[in-house]
Amino acid sequence: MNATPDPGADTSAAQAEVVGLCQDLIRIESVNFGDGSGPGERAAAEYVAEKLSEVGLDTEILESAPGRASVVTRIAGADPSRGALLIHGHIDVVPAFPDQWTLPPFAGQIADGCIWGRGAVDMKDTDAMVLAVIRQWMREGTVPPRDIVLAFVADEEAGGTYGARYLVDNHADKFEGCTEAISEVGGFSLTVAGKRLYAIETAQKGMAWMRLTAHGRAGHGSMIAEDNAVTALCEAVARLGAHQFPIRMTKTMQAFLDEIADLFGITLDPDDMDATIAQLGSMARMIGATLRNTANPTMLTAGYKTNVIPGEAHAVVDGRFLPGYEEEFLEQVQEVVGENIAIEMLHHDKALETTFDGALVDAMVASLLAEDPEARAIPYTLSGGTDAKSFSDLGMRCFGFAPLRLPADLDFSGMFHGVDERVPIDGLQFGVRVLDRFLRTC
Template sequence: MAERIGAHEGAEEEVVRLCQELIRIDTSNPGDHSGPGERAAAEYVAEKLAEVGLEPVVLESHPKRTSVIARIEGEDPGRDALLLHGHLDVVPARAEDWTHHPFSGEIADGCVWGRGAVDMKDMDAMMLAVVRQRMREGRRPPRDVVVAFLADEEAGGTWGAQWLVDEHPELFEGCTEAVGEVGGFSLTVPGDRRMYLIEAAEKGIAWMRLKAAGTAGHGSMVHPDNAVTAVAAAVARLGSHRFPVRLTKTVRAFLERACQAYGVEFDPDDPEKCLTQIGPLARMIGATLRNTVNPTVLEAGYKVNVIPQEATAQVDGRFLPGHEEEFFATVDELLGPQVTREFIHHDRAVETDYEGALVAAMEEALTAEDPGALPVPYCLSGGTDAKAFARLGMRCFGFAPLRLPPELDFSGMFHGVDERVPLDGLRFGVRVLDRFLDRA
C-alpha cells in the first residue's frame, strides 16, 4: 500500500496546480468566435504533454479554436484503443457575480474556485496529472490510450470534436470506447455510502429558431396577422407543455438503484417519487424522465407603434434516446401552422449498455478508493462531445471521478456562479483515474 500511495504522490499534488493554471487561462466561449478561443490553453496542454515525452498534435479548426491530441502506446498494441477526452472551453462568467474572481483559480474553503472548475478543467487537470506521472514512471497502460483536449464543446463541438471526427478521424484509429465528462461524481446516500453516477446515456439536442411572418403596419390598427402574437403563442404552448414520462433503460436502472439506496420502493407508475430523496440533483435526473423544450430568446420589432413583419424565438429542446421522432411530432403540433422552425444546432441522443470490461474497470477503481462506493448508470440531461465520438462507433461513458462532500450542490456548479471543486475531490479523482487506466 505504501508503494501505491507513493506512486500517486506527485500527481495528487500536481493536479491542484494544473487545475488552477488552466482556470487562469480564459477560454470563454460565447458561441460566435468572439471569445479568446482555446489556443493559449491548448499550447499549455501540449507543452505539459511534450515535457514527458509525448508528441501532441495541435490542430486549429478556426482562428484560435484549438484542440490537442496525443496517443500513449499501450502494452498490447493489438487491443482496441481507449479515448480519454476533455474540453478546454468554458461558458462566459461575470466577475461581479462571483465570490472569488472566476479566472483566478483561487484556493479557498478547501476548493479551487473558478469558471471551469467542474466543467471541465478539473478533469483536464486530472488527465494531465495522471498521464504525466505515468510517463515519468514509465508505466504504460494495457492498451493504447488517446488523450484529447478539445475546443468548442460549450457551443456543440462544431469547431472541436465534430470537426476532428469529420476532418481527422485517423487520430482516433482503433478507439472503440471513450470516457469523458459529467460522470463518476458522488452523491451521499444513507449509511455513509456514496452513489457514483456514471454516464451511460445523454439526451439529444435540438436548439431551434422559430419564425413567424405577418403583415407589417401601424400599432394603432387591428392586425389579426401579427407575427409577434403568433410566435408568442407558440412559445407559450411549448413552454407550458409537459411531455409524458418515458423510462429509458439507463434511467430505469438509475432509479431502481437509487430507490434501493434510499430504502424507497421503486414504482414504475410513479418514477419521480424517489427524486425527492436526492436533493438538488433531482433537477438533472428529473429532466431525463421525459423530453423537454424551454424557450430562451425572443426577438421582434424595433418601435412601439410599428407591428413588425417578422418575429423570432429560440428554444432549447432535448430528447431522450429512442424518442426523437415523438419529440419533433409534438413540437410541430404545438407550433401551429403560422410558425416554422429551423435548427441552430441538432445532435443525436446516445446510449450504451452499462456492462462489459470497461464498466467493471470503472467500478473496481471507484470501490478500491472508496469501499462505500455504489456505482450506478445514469442519463445526462445535457450533451457532451460523446455525441461526436459515437459517430465513429465508440461506446461512450462519462467518468470524471470526484468524491464530493454531501452539502455541495454539484449539479448547480455547471454554468453556475461560484463554480468550485474540492481539493480532496481532485486528488481522489487522480487516484481513481490512475487505477482505472491500469484496468481499462
Template sequence: MSTEASPSSTRVDPEDEVVELCSELIRIDTSNYGDGSGPGERVAAERVAELLAEVGLDPVMVESEPGRASVVARIEGSDPSRTDALLLHGHLDVVPARAEDWQVDPFSGEVQDGCVWGRGAVDMKDMDAMILAVLRARLREGRRPARPVVVAFLADEEASGHKGAHFVADHHADLLEGCTEAISEVGGFSVHAGGKRFYAIETAEKGLAWMRLRAAGRAGHGSMVATDNAVTELCAAVTRLGQYQWPLRMTKTVRLFLEAVSEETGVAFDPDDPSALLTELGALARIVGATLRNTTNPTVLQAGYKANVIPQEAFAQVDGRFLPGYEDEFFATVDELLGPNVTREFVAHDIAVEVDPGGALWEKMEAALLAEDPGARVVPYCLSGGTDTKSFTPLGITGYGFAPLRMPADLDFSGMFHGVDERVPVDGLQFGVRVLDRLLDSL
C-alpha cells in the first residue's frame, strides 16, 4: 500500500502548503446532514488520494456506499525491525453551515485577519491539511519515520462514523495492520489559565447515546378530555431528563487536568466543587465542565399533524453522553427518569474511552510541543464529545487527541467547533506543522 518516494530537489515549504491545503479542503463542500442528503466525501477523498499519490504513496479508497469515501495509505518505516505502526487519522466531513449567518462564505477557505476561515477550519480540515503538508514534505525529502505510519482520511465522523471509521475498522481492518497507537483531532491545542499556557492532549472522551424516545397514547378529538395523551407523557419524560441534575463524577483524566491547572494558577482544587477552578479556563470551561458529569440534552420533538387531533404517538430525540466507567449508571438513571410509558432506542451508541497519560508516545508528543513552546505545560484532558478514536479502540489501538495548535488567548477555540465564523490562525497551522514534523522525527 505504499511505494518508495524519491527525494525531490524542489523545496515546498510545508508551512506555506498547509495554508493552501486547508483552504482547498474547505472549498470542497463535504457537509454531513446525518440523513444521507449531503454531497458526501468522494470529491475530497479523490483530491486527498491525488495529493498522496503525488509523493509516491499508493492510497486505497473505500466506500461504505456511493459517495461516502475514505482514503487509507501506508508509509513503511525506515527501521525494518519496527512493525508497530502509528495511525494518523482525520475526517473529511463537516457539519452544515448557513452562509447568511457568516461574515464570509463558509466554503470559501478565505484567508483574512491572519486566519483561514470556513466550515471545517478547526473541525477538522486543519489537521487533515497538517498531516498532508508534513507527509508530503517528508516524502519529497526522503525522510521516513522509523516506525510505519498509516494515514486515514475518513467519512461520516459528524454522524457517528458508521459510514467512515467504523466501516474501515469493521470491513477493512487489514488496511490498519500493525497499528498499535493513533493520533487525531481535538487535542494538543493551547489553553490559557492564570497567565500560563497549557497544551491539552486528549486521553479520554465521553461515550455517546443519541436516543429516540417514543410515547404511545389514545388518539382522539382535540376537544375531548384526554387522560392518555402521548404528547403529555413524552413531554413530562423529556422534562425530567433535561432538568435532571447529574451528580459530579471525577474521572482520573479530569482530576489530573484540574490538579495541573490548580498548581499553575494557585486556585485551590476542591474535588467536590471545582467551579472556582473552572472560571480560570475561560471558554474552555464549557468543555471541561461537561466532563464532570453525564449529560442528557433533549434536541428534537415530533408529534401530531393537526391542531384538533390528539396523536397516537409522540417522539423525541435526546443527546446523551456518559463518562468513562459510568455507562451502566447512566442508562439505569435514564430508564428511571423515562418511566414505564416511554421507550427508547438508539439513533447512535458508542463507547467511552480513557487511557493513561505517559508512555513513549505521550513523552514524544509532549517533547514536540515543548520544543516549540518551552514555557508551556502539557496536560491530559477529557473531551465532552466524541471522535473516530472510538472506532479503532476495539482493534486494540490506543488513541490520543493530538492536533497541535497554538491559539491566541482571546480566541474562543471551543466555540469554533460547529460554530459560526469558524476559523483557524495561520500561525497556529504552521505551529502544528512544526510539531507534527518533530513528532515523526522522534518515532
C-alpha cells in the first residue's frame, strides 16, 4: 500500500459514492423504539460490513442480543507506535411517522438538493461519509498515518446499552491503543452575523432519565379525593417543566461565548447570556440548553379506568446536566418536584468535557480551513449525548467532528429527531473532502 499522500488528494470517487451510500442506509429501517420492539440493527450492520469487506477489510459483526448488531474493523496505519483513532457512528435511528413527513422517511429520496429521510443527519450521513472515504482509500491503497478503528454501533438512540456500552464492557480489545475518538454532532457550520462558524464538540451534558412517582389513596372516581396521585404528579410535573435552572458557565461554553462576543464586537453580560444566545437563530435551542441544566417531562401514565382514582401516577423526565453540576442538578430536581414525589433513575450517564487544543484539534481546524477559508472553528457543548460516554471509559479523548457545510437558513438542530430530516448533498460532499484531509493528517 502507498504511504499517506498529499492531503489535497482527489476525492471525486468518494464524493460521488457518498450520495448512494447515504440513501441506502436511510432505506434500511433500523428503528430503535427504546423498548426492544424494533427490528434491530442487523440489516444495517450487514450492509456496512459488506461495503467494508468489498474493499478488503476484515470486519466483525458483534451482537449483544438477537438483531442488536455492531460492526468493528481496524485499518493499519503507517506508524504503529502512535495511538489509534476511533471513528464511531451509530446505525440505529429514532422512529418516524410517514403521515407527518413531506417525503417518505425511509425512501432516501432526493429533492431540493437534499437527501431526505430518517437518519439523514442523525447519523447515517456521517456513516456514509466515513464509508465513502475509507472505500476510496482502500481501493487506491492509501495508508492512514496511524491505526484507525471503525465502529458502526447499535442502540445509541436508547443510551447505548446494546451497542457502545456492550462493546466497551465485552470487547474492549477491539479498541486497544485508541487514544482519541471522533463521532457525530460536531464540525457543522452555523452562520452568525454573516460569518460561518464550525462548532466542534468538546463537551456534552450528562444524562439522567428519571421516573417520577406520586402515591395517593385509590378510590371511586365519584367521591371527593384530597389525596389524588394524578393531581400530585401533574402539579410536580408542571413545576419541573416550568422551572428554569440557573446559568452555569463551563470552560467550553465560556470559550464559545468569548468567540461569539468577539464576532459581534460586544461585551458579554453575565446577567443576560440568553440575549447573546438568541442571536444564533435556530441553533439557540440547542446552544441555549448548554448554559444550564435541563429537565423536560416527556411521558405520563396513570390509572386503568375512568371511574377509579389510581393509587399511583408516573411521569418520565429527560434530565441533562452540565459537566461538574450533576449533584446540584439532582438536588434541585427533588426540591422542585417536592419530597413526596419519588425519583427513580431509569438511565444515567456521565457528562464529558475536554479541552480545545492539541494536534487532533489542529488537524480539524486545518482541514476545515483548507475547504472553507472563511471557516472559524469554535468549541461547543452538545446538549444531548453520544456513544462517546461509553468509549471515554477506555481512556479516549472524545470529540464531535462530522463536518458539514450547511445553508444559513437550514434549521439543523431541528432535524434531530424531527420531521423532514434532510442533508444537503453539497454539504455531504464538503464533509467527505474535509474528513479525507483530516484523516490524512491527524
